[in-house]
Amino acid sequence: MMKKILGLMACLTAAPVMAADVSGTVGFTNDYRFHGISQTAGDAAIQGSLDVAFENGAYxxxxxxxxxFGDDAxxxxxxxxxxxxxxxDNFGYDVMLAYYTYPGYDAADGDYAELNFSLSYGNAAVSYAYAGDYFNTGExxxxxxxxxxxxxxxxxxxDLHAGHSFGEYWGEVDMDDYEDYSIGVSGSWAGLDMSAAWVMTSVDKDAEIDTGLFRNDDTLVLSVSRTF
Known part of the structure; x- marks a missing residue:
C-alpha cells in the first residue's frame, strides 16, 4: 500500500504542466493526541510535514x-x-487516502491504510474515516x-470538535466505542500558528488512563507551528 501511495505522490509531483504550491510545516505540541488518546505517553512531540497542492485540487x-508506545516505537x-x-462557494469536499507507518518499530508491525471522506459547509465539517486493518490487527x-x-x-x-471511534478493533482492546471532544481557540501571530484546546473523552472510568502510556484523560493540549 505504501508503494502505491508513494507512486501516486511521485506522479503528482512530476507533472510539469500543473502549477503546484509546495509548503512545509514544523510544529511542537505538549501532547500528541490522536482521537483523544496520547501517542506520546502524555509527553511533548515535535512534528513536521511537507505538502504539495495542485491547481486542480489534487494534493x-x-x-x-x-x-x-512503551517499546521500541x-x-x-x-x-x-x-x-x-x-x-x-460554501459546500466543499475532500477525499484522502493515508498510510500510517512506524519506521524502526520491531516490536509490532502497526502500518495500516485509512480512507477519509470529508464534507464542509461554511465553517463546519463532517468527516468519516475507515481502516479495514486498523494498526495491522485484522480488525x-x-x-x-x-x-x-x-x-x-x-x-x-x-474551535469545537466531537468524534466517535468505533469498529471491531475497539472491542478487541476492551475499550469499546468511545467519544472524544475538544473546545479551544486557534490563531496566528508573528508568523506562528498557535492553538490551545481542552481535550476530553467518554472512556469509562475503569478504562481511563491518567498517566503514562496511551493516556486518555481530559487534558489541555497546546500547539505552535510555523509554515514555510
Missing amino acids: AGIWGSNVD NLEVDYYVGYAGSFN DGQYVSLDYSHPLMENLSL
Missing part, C-alpha cells in the same frame, strides 16, 4: 512525529494523497467527527 504529503511517518474541491477501525470553527476576531477562532 499529496508526508507528516511525521515522535511517538511512545519512537517515530510515526504518514503518507497521504487526496483530492479536494467544492460544489459551490476494522472507524471514526466519524464533526468540527466547527467560529471567528472571534481577526486571526482568532473558537
